[in-house]
Amino acid sequence: MAERNISRRGFIAAGAGVAALAAGAGAIGFGEWNEAIAEGVEKGEIKAVHSLCNSCSSKCGFTAYVKDGQLVTMIGDANHPYCDGTLCARGYAYASIAWSEDRLTEPLKKNDKGEFEAISWDQAYAEIAEKVQSIIGSDGPQALAMIQDPRPSGSYYTKRFMNALGSANVYTHGVACNMSKNSGMTQALGAADFTTDVENANMVIFLGRSYCDGIRPSSVHALQKAHERGCRIVMVDPRCNASTLFADEWLPINPGTDLALILAMAHVLVEEGKYDKEYVANYTVGFEDWAARLAEYTPEWAEGKTGISASTIKRLAAQMWEAAPKASIEQGWRAAYGCAYQNSGETARALCLFNTLLGCWGVEGGAYFPASASAGKLEDPKFAAPAAPKEKILGQAEYPLSAGGMGVSTYALSQIPEGKVKGVFFYQSNCVAGYSNPAKLAEFVQAAELSVAIDVQMTETCQACQYVLPDTSYLERLEVPEFVGGKVPVVSLRDQVIEKIHPETRPVDQIFTELAQACGVGEYFQFTVEELADAQLRTVGLSLQALRDAGGTVAFPEKALKFAPKTSWGTSDKKVHFTSEACANAGFPASPGWLEPQVMPMGTEFRLIGGKQAIHTHTQTANNEGLMAITEQYGLDRVWINDAKAAELGIADGDEVELTAPAIGFTARTRAHATPRINPTAIYLPSHYGCSVKEQKTAYGVGLRQMDFVPFHIEPGYGGTMSQETVVTVKKVGA
Ligand SMILES: Nc1nc2c(c(=O)[nH]1)N[C@H]1C(S)=C(S)[C@@H](COP(=O)(O)OP(=O)(O)OC[C@H]3O[C@@H](n4cnc5c(=O)[nH]c(N)nc54)[C@H](O)[C@@H]3O)O[C@H]1N2
Numbered sequence: 001m002a003e004r005n006i007s008r009r010g011f012i013a014a015g016a017g018v019a020a021l022a023a024g025a026g027a028i029g030f031g032e033w034n035e036a037i038a039e040g041v042e043k044g045e046i047k048a049v050h051s052l053c054n055s056c057s058s059k060c061g062f063t064a065y066v067k068d069g070q071l072v073t074m075i076g077d078a079n080h081p082y083c084d085g086t087l088c089a090r091g092y093a094y095a096s097i098a099w100s101e102d103r104l105t106e107p108l109k110k111n112d113k114g115e116f117e118a119i120s121w122d123q124a125y126a127e128i129a130e131k132v133q134s135i136i137g138s139d140g141p142q143a144l145a146m147i148q149d150p151r152p153s154g155s156y157y158t159k160r161f162m163n164a165l166g167s168a169n170v171y172t173h174g175v176a177c178n179m180s181k182n183s184g185m186t187q188a189l190g191a192a193d194f195t196t197d198v199e200n201a202n203m204v205i206f207l208g209r210s211y212c213d214g215i216r217p218s219s220v221h222a223l224q225k226a227h228e229r230g231c232r233i234v235m236v237d238p239r240c241n242a243s244t245l246f247a248d249e250w251l252p253i254n255p256g257t258d259l260a261l262i263l264a265m266a267h268v269l270v271e272e273g274k275y276d277k278e279y280v281a282n283y284t285v286g287f288e289d290w291a292a293r294l295a296e297y298t299p300e301w302a303e304g305k306t307g308i309s310a311s312t313i314k315r316l317a318a319q320m321w322e323a324a325p326k327a328s329i330e331q332g333w334r335a336a337y338g339c340a341y342q343n344s345g346e347t348a349r350a351l352c353l354f355n356t357l358l359g360c361w362g363v364e365g366g367a368y369f370p371a372s373a374s375a376g377k378l379e380d381p382k383f384a385a386p387a388a389p390k391e392k393i394l395g396q397a398e399y400p401l402s403a404g405g406m407g408v409s410t411y412a413l414s415q416i417p418e419g420k421v422k423g424v425f426f427y428q429s430n431c432v433a434g435y436s437n438p439a440k441l442a443e444f445v446q447a448a449e450l451s452v453a454i455d456v457q458m459t460e461t462c463q464a465c466q467y468v469l470p471d472t473s474y475l476e477r478l479e480v481p482e483f484v485g486g487k488v489p490v491v492s493l494r495d496q497v498i499e500k501i502h503p504e505t506r507p508v509d510q511i512f513t514e515l516a517q518a519c520g521v522g523e524y525f526q527f528t529v530e531e532l533a534d535a536q537l538r539t540v541g542l543s544l545q546a547l548r549d550a551g552g553t554v555a556f557p558e559k560a561l562k563f564a565p566k567t568s569w570g571t572s573d574k575k576v577h578f579t580s581e582a583c584a585n586a587g588f589p590a591s592p593g594w595l596e597p598q599v600m601p602m603g604t605e606f607r608l609i610g611g612k613q614a615i616h617t618h619t620q621t622a623n624n625e626g627l628m629a630i631t632e633q634y635g636l637d638r639v640w641i642n643d644a645k646a647a648e649l650g651i652a653d654g655d656e657v658e659l660t661a662p663a664i665g666f667t668a669r670t671r672a673h674a675t676p677r678i679n680p681t682a683i684y685l686p687s688h689y690g691c692s693v694k695e696q697k698t699a700y701g702v703g704l705r706q707m708d709f710v711p712f713h714i715e716p717g718y719g720g721t722m723s724q725e726t727v728v729t730v731k732k733v734g735a
C-alpha cells in the first residue's frame with residue numbers, strides 16, 4: 001500500500017471546526033466537549049442541524065453541530081430506528097467526503113481521446129437532452145434505463161424523471177445486494193423484508209449475516225442485548241465473522257450449501273412431527289408437497305454437502321423447536337443468499353418455510369414485518385405524477401421471479417450491445433465496479449449512445465460514461481423526507497448541514513429538474529425540494545418546519561407494531577406458499593429442494609467469498625483517508641485462507657499470493673492472511689477494495705476487487721448477480 005499521510009489538506013479541512021472549538025475551550029475531555037457544544041448551542045454560536053448519514057443505505061439520523069460554517073461534530077439520534085443513538089465509524093468518517101480533494105467539481109464530457117474535459121451545465125443538459133430525445137424518437141422510452149442507489153431524493157427524482165420520459169426502467173443495486181433473498185421470500189410469503197426480533201428471541205440462527213461487520217447500529221445493539229439475556233445465537237458462516245463475539249457457536253459451513261442445512265433441519269422437524277401443526281393447517285398451502293420432498297434430505301445427506309455434522313444438524317433443529325415460537329432463522333441481507341448463487345432464491349424461499357414450521361410469524365421473539373408509515377397523496381396539481389409507463393421494467397419477463405421494485409439492472413445493461421437499451425443514467429451508483437464483472441459492465445456501458453453518471457467522485461462507472469455530473473455531497477443538500485419502518489415507524493429528514501463548497505456542483509433535485517426541463521418534460525418538476533418535502537410532511541400532520549423543530553425525526557406511535565400471530569399474507573390467497581406456481585413455471589420445483597451451486601471447488605480450487613468490513617461501505621469509502629489508514633494499519637485488504645490449506649500450498653501469513661479465476665482467466669496479486677478461522681474450501685476477499693480509478697488517490701491500487709473474479713452471469717428466474725459462483729486457484733508469488 002502506498003505511503004499516505006492522514007493529515008492531507010481535505011482531512012484537515014474536515015477537522016478544522018473541531019480544532020477551532022477545541023482551541024476556544026482549551027484542552028478538553030468528552031464530558032467537557034459535550035458541555036462546550038451545549039453551551040455553544042445555547043449562545044447561538046453553534047447551530048444544531050438534523051440530517052441523515054449517507055455512508056450506507058441505513059441512512060442513520062444524526063444531529064450535526066456547525067460553528068462558523070464548519071462541522072464541529074455529529075451525534076447519532078436516539079430516536080432513529082437504525083441509528084439507536086450511535087453512528088458507526090463510517091458515519092463519522094464519511095463526512096469528510098464534502099471536503100475531499102478528489103471531489104467532482106464540474107460537469108465533464110469525454111473527448112475523442114477518451115479523456116474528460118470540463119463543460120458547462122448548459123452544454124451538458126443540451127447535449128444529453130438531444131440524445132434522450134433522439135433515442136426516444138428512434139427506439140421509444142424503454143431504450144432508456146436508470147440505475148440508482150435508493151436514497152430519499154434520488155429515488156423520487158430519478159423515478160419521476162424516467163416516468164416523465166415514459167420509461168419504466170428504473171433499477172436499484174438490488175441484483176448485487178438482496179434481489180435473490182427478497183424474490184425467494186416473496187414467492188413463499190408474498191412479501192420480503194421480515195425482521196427477526198433478535199432482542200426478544202430464545203434462539204436465532206444467522207446464515208451468513210453479520211451485524212458487527214455489515215453494520216446497522218440498532219442491529220448490533222439488539223444482538224448484544226440478546227446475547228446478554230442468554231438467547232442462543234448460532235453463527236453459520238464459512239468464516240468466523242465479527243458477530244461471533246456474541247454467538248454461542250460458530251459453524252463454518254461449506255459456502256453455497258445453506259439450502260442443504262435448511263432442508264435437513266426441516267426434514268428433522270417434519271419427520272418428528274415437531275412443527276406448528278395448527279398454523280400450518282390454517283395459514284399455509286402445499287405443506288404435504290414439501291413434506292414429501294423433504295424425505296430425502298436427511299441430516300446425514302446434508303453433512304456431506306455442508307460439512308456440518310448430522311448430529312449438529314439434528315441438535316439445531318431440536319433446539320429451534322424447543323425455543324419456538326421465539327426462534328427463527330434471521331432474514332439475512334447479502335452474502336449467503338442475497339445474490340450469491342444459483343440456489344440463492346431457493347434458499348430464501350426454504351428459509352421462510354422453515355420459519356413457518358416454527359410458528360414464529362408475528363410473535364414477540366419470533367419474526368415480524370415492521371410497521372410502516374408513508375406520505376399520503378399530494379393534492380396540489382403541481383405535484384401530479386406522470387402517467388405510469390405502459391410497459392413493465394425491462395428484465396421482468398426474462399427473470400419472472402425477480403422482486404418488484406429492484407429490477408435486473410445487469411440484464412438491462414447486457415441489452416446495450418443488442419441495441420435494446422441505448423441510453424443509461426447512473427445516480428449514486430458505482431454499478432460498473434460492483435454489480436457484476438466490471439470489465440463486461442464497462443464494455444456494455446461504453447457501447448451506449450448515451451451514458452451519464454451523477455456522482456461526487458470519479459468512479460469506475462463514471463469512467464465508462466460519456467458525461468459525468470457533479471452532485472453536491474449529502475451534507476450540502478436538503479432531501480425529501482425519509483419514512484423508516486420498524487417497531488415504531490418514523491419520518492426523518494436529510495437537511496442541509498453546510499453551505500455548498502464547490503460552486504459548480506448541484507444537488508440531485510436541481511439536476512433532475514433541469515435535465516427534465518431540457519428534455520421537454522419540465523412540467524412534472526414545477527416545485528422546489530422544500531415545497532415537495534413540506535407538502536409530503538403535511539400529509540402526515542407535520543411540515544418541514546415542524547419536523548425541523550422536532551429535531552428531525554418524528555415517530556408515529558399510533559402505527560406501532562402490535563405483536564400477534566400473522567394470519568394473513570401478501571400472496572394471492574393470503575397464505576404461506578409451500579408450493580409456488582410461479583417457481584414451477586420458471587423451471588424450479590413447486591416446493592424448494594436441493595439445487596447445487598453452479599460451480600463447486602474441485603481439487604486445488606477454492607470458492608471465492610466476499611463480505612463487509614465494519615469500517616468500509618461497498619466501493620464508496622475506499623478513498624477515505626481516515627478509514628484507509630485503519631485498513632493499512634491492520635492489513636484489512638488481505639485475503640483470508642485457511643492456515644492448514646495455506647501450509648499445504650507453502651503460503652505463510654502475510655505472503656504475497658496470486659489468485660486466478662480460471663473461468664474468465666483473471667489473475668491478480670495481494671497478501672494472504674492465513675487463519676484457522678475460515679472453512680478450508682473458501683477464500684475470503686473483503687469486498688471494499690481494488691479501486692482502479694487513479695483519481696481516487698487513496699483508494700487506487702489497494703487490495704483486490706471481488707467482482708473482477710466473477711463472470712458476467714445472472715441467476716436463472718430470480719435475477720441475482722451470483723456474486724459467489726466462482727472458484728479460484730491460489731499460489732504463492734515466486735513459488
Ligand atoms: N460495514 C458495512 N456495513 C454495511 C454495509 C457496508 O458496505 N459496510 N452495507 C449495508 C448493506 S447494503 C448490506 S446488503 C449489508 C450486508 O450485510 P451482510 O449480509 O451481513 O454482509 P456480508 O458481509 O456481505 O455477508 C455476511 C457474511 O456472509 C458470509 N458468507 C459468505 N458466503 C456465505 C455462504 O455461502 N454461506 C453463509 N452462511 N455465509 C456466507 C461472509 O463470510 C460474511 O461474514 O450490510 C449493510 N451494512
Ligand SMILES: Nc1nc2c(c(=O)[nH]1)N[C@H]1C(S)=C(S)[C@@H](COP(=O)(O)OP(=O)(O)OC[C@H]3O[C@@H](n4cnc5c(=O)[nH]c(N)nc54)[C@H](O)[C@@H]3O)O[C@H]1N2
Nearest residue numbers: 149176177428429430434454455456471474618619620687
Ligand atoms: N466491489 C463491491 N461490489 C459490491 C459490494 C461491495 O461491497 N463491493 N456490495 C454490494 C451491495 S450489498 C450493494 S447494496 C451494492 C451497492 O452498490 P452502490 O449503491 O453502487 O454502492 P457503492 O459501490 O458504494 O457506490 C455508491 C456510489 O455513490 C457515490 N456517492 C456517494 N455519495 C453520493 C452523493 O451524495 N451523490 C451522488 N450522486 N453520488 C454519491 C459514491 O461515490 C459511489 O460511487 O453493491 C454491491 N456490490
Ligand code: SF4
Nearest residue numbers: 053056059060088091
Ligand atoms: S450504519 Fe453507519 S454508515 Fe450506515 S448510515 Fe448508519 S452511521 Fe452511516
Ligand SMILES: [Mo]
Nearest residue numbers: 176177178334
Ligand atoms: Mo446491500
